[in-house]
Amino acid sequence: MNSNLADQVVIITGGSRGIGRAMAMAFAEAGAKVVVASRKQEGVDAVAAEIESQGGTVIAVAAHVGQEEAISALVERTVETFGKIDIAINNAATNPHFGPMLTANAALWDKILEVNLRGAFFLCQKVMPIMKQHGRGVIINVASTAGIQPAPGLGIYSVSKAGLIMLTKVLALELGPSNIRVNAIAPGVIKTQFSRALWESESIAQAVQDKTPLRRLGDPEDVVGAALYLASPLSDFVNGEVLIIDGGMNISGGIG
Numbered sequence: 001m002n003s004n005l006a007d008q009v010v011i012i013t014g015g016s017r018g019i020g021r022a023m024a025m026a027f028a029e030a031g032a033k034v035v036v037a038s039r040k041q042e043g044v045d046a047v048a049a050e051i052e053s054q055g056g057t058v059i060a061v062a063a064h065v066g067q068e069e070a071i072s073a074l075v076e077r078t079v080e081t082f083g084k085i086d087i088a089i090n091n092a093a094t095n096p097h098f099g100p101m102l103t104a105n106a107a108l109w110d111k112i113l114e115v116n117l118r119g120a121f122f123l124c125q126k127v128m129p130i131m132k133q134h135g136r137g138v139i140i141n142v143a144s145t146a147g148i149q150p151a152p153g154l155g156i157y158s159v160s161k162a163g164l165i166m167l168t169k170v171l172a173l174e175l176g177p178s179n180i181r182v183n184a185i186a187p188g189v190i191k192t193q194f195s196r197a198l199w200e201s202e203s204i205a206q207a208v209q210d211k212t213p214l215r216r217l218g219d220p221e222d223v224v225g226a227a228l229y230l231a232s233p234l235s236d237f238v239n240g241e242v243l244i245i246d247g248g249m250n251i252s253g254g255i256g
Helices: 018-029 041-053 068-082 106-134 155-178 202-211 221-231
Strands: 009-013 033-038 057-062 087-090 137-142 180-187 242-245
Touching: 009 018, 009 068, 009 106, 018 033, 018 041, 018 057, 018 087, 018 221, 033 041, 033 068, 041 057, 057 068, 068 106, 087 106, 087 221, 106 137, 106 155, 106 180, 137 155, 137 221, 155 180, 180 221, 221 242
Parallel strands: 009 033, 009 087, 033 057, 087 137, 137 180, 180 242
Antiparallel strands: none
16 A cells, blocks of 8 residues: 555645644655645644654645635645645644534634635645646545534534535535545544543543444544545545544444
C-alpha cells in the first residue's frame, strides 16, 4: 500500500491533532507529499516537524477553512510548492454546541455549518480544476456516524455531517466523469481532543462501549487505514460511498 501513494500530493485540513494528525503521519509514511492545514500555525508546524524528522515531505499552512479566501490561499500555496493536488481530505470540524438543538442560536448554526460543510464545499471547489487538469483526483470527506444516526446533544453537528455525506454523493456523481472520486469516512466515537466531552464522561463512554460490539472506543489510528485505502488505487472503483468506522456501534443502534 505504501508505494501506491509515492509522490502523491495530499491536503489534510484539521491536520494538527487527532484524526488529521494521524492521517498526516500515515500519508507521509506512505510516500505522499503532505500539506498539513489547520487554523493555528504552531499546531501545523509541530506536525510538520515530526514528519520531517522521519524523512517525510511536508509543508505546514495555517488556514481557517471557514473562510473561502483562506482555502484559496491554501490551494495556491500547495500548487506553488508541489505543482499539483492529487488528494484532498476535508477533516476540519467544529462543534461549539452540546445540548438540545433548540437551545442553539443563529451564531452557533453559522459557525458549525461554516466549518463542517461550507468549508468542505469550498475546498472541493478549489481543488477540482487542478485535479481535472491532471486527469484524476481523490476527495475524502470525514463525516461522522452522527450524520447517519442522530446523537444526543449533537443535533447541529449531526445535521452538518449529514449534509457532508450528501455533498459527498452529489460531487461523486458530478465529478466521476472527470475521474475524480469522492468518498466519505464516518467515524464513531474516537478518542481525540475534539470528542473529549464524550469519552471523558464515564457514563457516556460506558454507554458507547456497551453498544459497540468490539467493546472499546476508537483511536485516531483506527481511521487511518480507511483513508489510505480510499486515497489509493486499491479503491479506484469506489465512488460516492460512506465507510463507517465505529467498531460496529452503528449496527447496534448507535448511542441514541
